[in-house]
Amino acid sequence: MRRTRRRIRPALAVAVVAALVFAACTDGGDERGDFRPGAADLADPYVPGAGNGGYDVAGYRLAVRYDPATDRLSGRATLTATATAALSRFNLDLAGLDVSRVAVDGRPAGSARDGDELVVTPRDGLSRGARFTVEVDYSGVPAAKTDGQLGSGGFLHTADGAIALGQPWSAATWFPVNDHPSDKATYDIEVTVPEGLAALSNGVPGQRTSADGWTTWRWAERAPMASYLTTLVIGDYRVQSGTHAGRPMVTAVPASLPATGPEAASLARTGEIADFLATRFGPYPFDSYGGVVVTDGRVGYALETQSRPVYGPGFFRGGRPNLGVVAHELAHQWFGNSVALSRWSDIWLNEGFASYAEWLWEEHDGGRTAQRTFELEYVGTDWSRPSVDPGRSRLFGAAVYKRGALAVHALRRTVGDDTFFRILRTWTAERRDGNATTDDLVALAERVAGRPLRPVFDAWLVGGTAPALP
Numbered sequence: 261m262r263r264t265r266r267r268i269r270p271a272l273a274v275a276v277v278a279a280l281v282f283a284a285c286t287d288g289g290d291e292r293g294d295f296r297p298g299a300a301d302l303a304d305p306y307v308p309g310a311g312n313g314g315y316d317v318a319g320y321r322l323a324v325r326y327d328p329a330t331d332r333l334s335g336r337a338t339l340t341a342t343a344t345a346a347l348s349r350f351n352l353d354l355a356g357l358d359v360s361r362v363a364v365d366g367r368p369a370g371s372a373r374d375g376d377e378l379v380v381t382p383r384d385g386l387s388r389g390a391r392f393t394v395e396v397d398y399s400g401v402p403a404a405k406t407d408g409q410l411g412s413g414g415f416l417h418t419a420d421g422a423i424a425l426g427q428p429w430s431a432a433t434w435f436p437v438n439d440h441p442s443d444k445a446t447y448d449i450e451v452t453v454p455e456g457l458a459a460l461s462n463g464v465p466g467q468r469t470s471a472d473g474w475t476t477w478r479w480a481e482r483a484p485m486a487s488y489l490t491t492l493v494i495g496d497y498r499v500q501s502g503t504h505a506g507r508p509m510v511t512a513v514p515a516s517l518p519a520t521g522p523e524a525a526s527l528a529r530t531g532e533i534a535d536f537l538a539t540r541f542g543p544y545p546f547d548s549y550g551g552v553v554v555t556d557g558r559v560g561y562a563l564e565t566q567s568r569p570v571y572g573p574g575f576f577r578g579g580r581p582n583l584g585v586v587a588h589e590l591a592h593q594w595f596g597n598s599v600a601l602s603r604w605s606d607i608w609l610n611e612g613f614a615s616y617a618e619w620l621w622e623e624h625d626g627g628r629t630a631q632r633t634f635e636l637e638y639v640g641t642d643w644s645r646p647s648v649d650p651g652r653s654r655l656f657g658a659a660v661y662k663r664g665a666l667a668v669h670a671l672r673r674t675v676g677d678d679t680f681f682r683i684l685r686t687w688t689a690e691r692r693d694g695n696a697t698t699d700d701l702v703a704l705a706e707r708v709a710g711r712p713l714r715p716v717f718d719a720w721l722v723g724g725t726a727p728a729l730p
């Protein structure tokens with residue numbers, strides 16, 4: 261994610277976080293033999309209530325219909341999951357929306373709502389290790405979320421359609437989900453909208469069909485994806501479909517914008533920038549490329565939604581292409597998406613590397629060298645703020661982005677270019693399609709470099725005073 265910059269300064273405004281209040285389900289009440297309720301959240305203090313315990317989702321099949329005239333969405337979500345404990349019941353995250361039917365393994369199941377939780381009680385308990393499917397039919401007017409962390413997110417109704425987007429969570433506003441990045445899954449997404457409108461989402465485009473004034477757009481993301489990286493953009497868009505490096509490339513800008521404006525010109529560089537990053541980070545991790553620009557002013561950020569980042573309007577106000585933000589969001593495809601967080605306190609693993617990718621791109625593009633940017637940023641850094649576990653109110657703060665990027669470059673200066681880029685490529689290869697923590701990165705860096713590096717990471721990421729320049 262990157263916020264819109266009002267000026268050309270990397271220091272970003274500090275997020276204000278309103279407390280998220282979730283109704284937590286209490287345990288107990290319906291144990292059946294050894295079967296117990298799955299946990300109602302994953303105890304990640306950065307996103308209270310988000311995610312659920314007791315199962316692991318392998319895939320989501322979503323079929324939704326959205327009518328901008330009424331703002332109503334109706335859908336069926338089919339989840340394929342494995343029980344990681346013997347379950348008498350389990351929770352899904354779902355914000356608002358009405359559930360009309362739930363089935364587990366094809367048999368009607370009990371369901372109840374508790375705040376932003378959908379509690380599902382299968383007819384029989386699920387044994388540990390059991391693979392099962394859950395079908396949920398639901399409908400309603402999806403809502404935005406206003407937790408303040410990242411401005412407006414969730415499901416935003418627009419003049420001609422809708423935008424579903426947001427970090428650290430947003431998916432639960434439009435489908436039932438285990439809404440935490442630690443449970444990645446594949447997605448098949450089918451979106452039916454009035455004919456003439458586009459419905460963009462993640463991954464490889466499938467067959468598009470029309471009937472009775474409605475068009476169904478199909479998308480498939482085969483690489484495991486964290487739920488906050490899903491997106492839905494519906495409206496009157498100028499969609500460009502092609503290929504890059506043998507893979508589908510789909511970009512879109514609102515039809516209200518000129519075909520040759522800064523937005524389209526920036527998206528047109530997507531393949532070239534991804535190729536550049538691949539020379540530094542290793543092979544591009546997904547089977548499609550793309551990007552979507554939106555004009556809705558409530559989206560004051562860009563988000564690295566998997567394989568197809570969404571860019572808010574603020575990045576293009578200067579009237580010129582903005583390649584820095586494209587480099588940032590594309591870098592996340594490796595750092596954050598393919599190698600995803602296990603917990604939100606490690607968000608610098610996403611933002612430090614994505615910010616660093618902007619430095620690399622700028623140097624490659626004939627601008628300032630990464631070394632010079634490092635020197636300039638070092639001077640203005642507040643070392644009292646840690647990159648790791650920055651606190652919920654600073655999830656998107658300078659210590660995560662700028663200090664994180666400084667730590668990355670400090671590692672490079674410490675181990676030298678060859679070892680540094682070998683560390684990065686080993687990380688993206690070994691952790692591809694998975695999840696990881698800061699400790700995992702330190703251990704891998706030490707292994708690849710063949711020397712202790714913990715003191716370097718500690719000094720640059722969490723130390724309370726300015727580290728000596730390497």
Ligand SMILES: [Zn+2]
Nearest residue numbers: 261262611614
């Ligand atoms: Zn970012």
